[in-house]
Amino acid sequence: MAPAPAYGARTDTAGAISTAPAGSGSAFGTFGELLQGALPHPQGDFLVTFPLARWATAVFHPVPGRPGVQVRPAHKAKSRRVAEAVLAALGSTDGGLLEVAGDLPEGKGLASSSADLVATVRAVGAAHGRAFTPAETEDFLRGIEPADGVMYDEIVAFHHREVRLGRRLGVLPPLTVVAHDEGGQVDTVAHNRAARAIDSADRAEYALLLDRLTAAVACADLLEVGAVATRSAEMNALRRRRAGFAHLRALCREVDGLGLVLAHSGTMLGVLLEAGDPALAGKTEHIRAGCAALGGETSVHRSLGGGDSWSPTAVPAHPTELEI
Secondary structure (H helix, E strand, O other), rough: OOOOOOOOOOOOOOOOOOOOOOOEEEEEEEEEEEEEEEEOOOEEEEEEEEEEEEEEEEEEEEOOOOOOOEEOOOOOOOHHHHHHHHHHHOOOOOOOEEEEEEEOOOOOOOOHHHHHHHHHHHHHHOOOOOOOOOHHHHHHHHOOOOOOOOOOOOEEEEEOOOOEEEEEEEEEEEEEEEEOOOOOOOOOHHHHHHHHOOOHHEEEHHHHHHHHHHHHOOOOHHHHHHHHHHHHHHHHHHHHHHHHHHHHHHHHHHHOOOOOEEEOOOOOEEEOOOOOOOOHHHHHHHHHHHHHHOOOOOEEEOOOOOOOOOOOOOOOOOOOOOOO
């Protein structure tokens, strides 16, 4: 892992690390990616986030005089590692208890792991009176695993393998996703290691798609956003077979949906709809009924938009599935 950046720790009048109360942090997930591919230059792998109104949460309880971090649940080892990196950067020799929770299922392509890590950085920082910028948060995550750009409160193009910002795109109105889960889990790290190289023709197309998407987000052209997301899903389906792809595309056309959105390194594929569509309930039910033939699970999600609280201090309670 790259050396952690050095930040000034909060001290008391004697110059020692202050005892801090518990700190909390949250980070949203993403419903897969609006676009994922590679640009025509080295280290050009990128994704475009699709922020989702579902969160990971973390609470850090400092334990003065006791080194090391204990994490619950115990399998969140990467969250423990990033908590230790933050403490080291703050100059703290104290440890603590880290509790990680939320409503993002693991291995489905909703950025649960990245959200856990970002929420952890925020929680440990909060416990020590320190807020970190998105760029500083990238520094902590880099070297732990490829990560999504969920430290930015907007849609971003993000170089996930290098854990660095590509470009900021802005915010869209809230959208609804009716999603089919093909089942199982995908390990993001293993997936990225096994990914096949993208040829020069596809890289050129991905560059054009990114420019199209950037312009579409800037003017809230939802049909163009849907068209780009669909094309990204189509290109990915040529590299990795997706059960139900043709079926979901047909359902999208039947309800006059905006397009398809894919968890490129996950198990979900969804139909994009306008959240404010007066016919939303009927369209949602039509897609649900149509997905029954595929087996698996169908769920409904809402994206984050203008006016939403993207990183709330107190995360609102959300059902596993959005009610329409």
